[in-house]
Amino acid sequence: MNSNGKSKSSLLRNNAVQTLLASLLSIVLGLLVGYIVLLIINPAGAGQAIINILKNYFYYPSEVKVKQYFGSTLVKTAPLLMCSLSVLFAYKVGLFNIGAAGQYVAGAGAALYCALNLKLPWFVCVVAALVAGAVLGAVSGMLKAYCNVNEVISCIMLNWIALYSVNMLLAGVKDSTSPYTIGIGSVNEAGLIPAAGLGVFFANNKYVTIALPCSVIMAILVWVVLEKTKLGYELRATGINKQAAKYAGMREKYNIILTMVISGALAGLGAAFFYLTGMEQWAVTQTSIPGMGFNGIAAAFLGGLNPIGTIFSSYFIQHITSGGSYVDKTLYCSQISDFISAIIIYLCGFVFFFKLWINRMLDKRDEKAAKTQKGGEA
């Protein structure tokens, strides 16, 4: 019986288990707060609304629809996953890449410009998006390394600069009757990322492309680079202590810039993975930055800052965001799911404290157990 208790406590002591528990707790509390808000607005439909948010595409009775909308949710998950990887990568090196949003915007601008104006094939557009994101990241990185500008501040400035520049850039390829850019499919078929037959699994959802497996591969790649290579080790060391890294002969300035370049490239790639499917067009009149990059922050922290964890957390965030559109619109608005995900990120801020608390509680229990055991022997 004793050994049983011990294994249980050591399981709780496991860092990964604690992270998972903390994330699940955040989700449950976030949903609870959302439910309470729904209750306040209108008690009659609250339960149904929260179920609809959680059900998302299962809302449809027909299997074909379910498959199709499952595909759509996945298509939107791919860019979110890339953004959260971008945030995560920088965070592991001690940088807070709030600029993932701007890098995503830059990537979208580059990809759409190449596809619509220059009529280039898809892989060129993808590379263009990657480069655009990387350049924006490099600017923040260089400002941080050489001019001591806080990366959070420079990223915020760059977010807005990117948004307005992209709006200007894409104004040339705008549809004449709407504020949106022209559909890629209508002018440059080769600009769309190929589906490679993946659509079959999702009831011929034509937006499902190889972007999906690619984003998962990128997640695994990020994990490998961070955990299994010398480069990843150096970067993480720089993040933990810049001075110590420098003392150990690592090029700390180069590492900071490189991190932001990789981070920016990931976010830019995310934009290509989304806009080159043709699912949505860019509105050149938008005055607020797309939430994808900020949701990426949410997914990164909810996933416990683990690349594999973010695959699941990105899906979850996207799942409830899409689910928001199935609430009864006459009673509630779809922003309720934004509200819930914002609460969840807020709660993720408490993860550190939560772990501290668990460990302290376990320490106390162990102490007590040790005492009673001693008492019993004597």
Added chain:
Amino acid sequence: MLLLAQYTLIFASVLLLVAMGGCFSEHSGVINIGLEGIMVMGALGGALMMKFLDPSVPAIVMILMVILAAVIMGMLYSLLLAVAAIQFKADQTLVGTAMNMLGTAAATVAVRAINSAESPDNVSSAIQYIEEKKAFLININGFEFNWFMVVAVLVLVASYVTLYKTRFGLRLMACGEHPQAADSVGINVYKMRYAGVLISGALGGLGGIVYITAGVSEWKFENGVAGFGFLALAVMIFGQWKPVNIALASLLFGLFRALSNVYTGFPLLLSLKLPGTVYNMLPYIISLIVLAFTSKRSRAPKAEGIPYDKGQR
């Protein structure tokens, strides 16, 4: 020209208020990225007050009640940051980002619920305050004078005095520079940080209501405050965390922001044939360049962003 001056002054007032808010928070040692969200919540409080007050009440009552509502909402909302960052030692950037997202989402949900409760067909997220807004304005020969400009100047003077001439202000700044030293002479660092964040909430909320009443007479809460909170952060850094410099910086940034609204009235600017978005971008580009040159000898509070732990050396 008059229009440009009017817009410059009102936008400068917004930036001054919010940047001063950020200034108090950072001097106490807490980075407040969530100013954008605080502005939205303050704006929501003020707008709701305007909605529910009878437009026929005396102007002074209207002004005071609206300011009070915005300030209280801003302070309540900033408690989210205070509790997480001070009590639970959470990552301040993360919490701030969450607050920005939460502010817009919560305001939209609230306004829609209120709107559709009034009439089921109304699913917009906008609040109108055409009549109520008139209480804040005095028309002087075509120049729309706004009482909030006076409020901003008062806040500036009060902030300067508080920060540099009172015991409270000097102690607050000590907590942002070296909390351990402050604690060793008997200053309660946690209390001071709470005070800093709450003041930033009050000023941020106030800035929010000023922003949404500047120029327009209805506000769609889906749009948040379009990056003004972030611009205020830039103003604060540009002003090197000093009230007078912040005031000058907010005038400069206000001018650029105003230009994007009224540049079509200037033949010289119009002849440059620049798209309007360029003027929107200018403040951000300039602050980035200035930051690049000034950050080496930055006057940022030394301990900002680091949670204070009594047990740590």
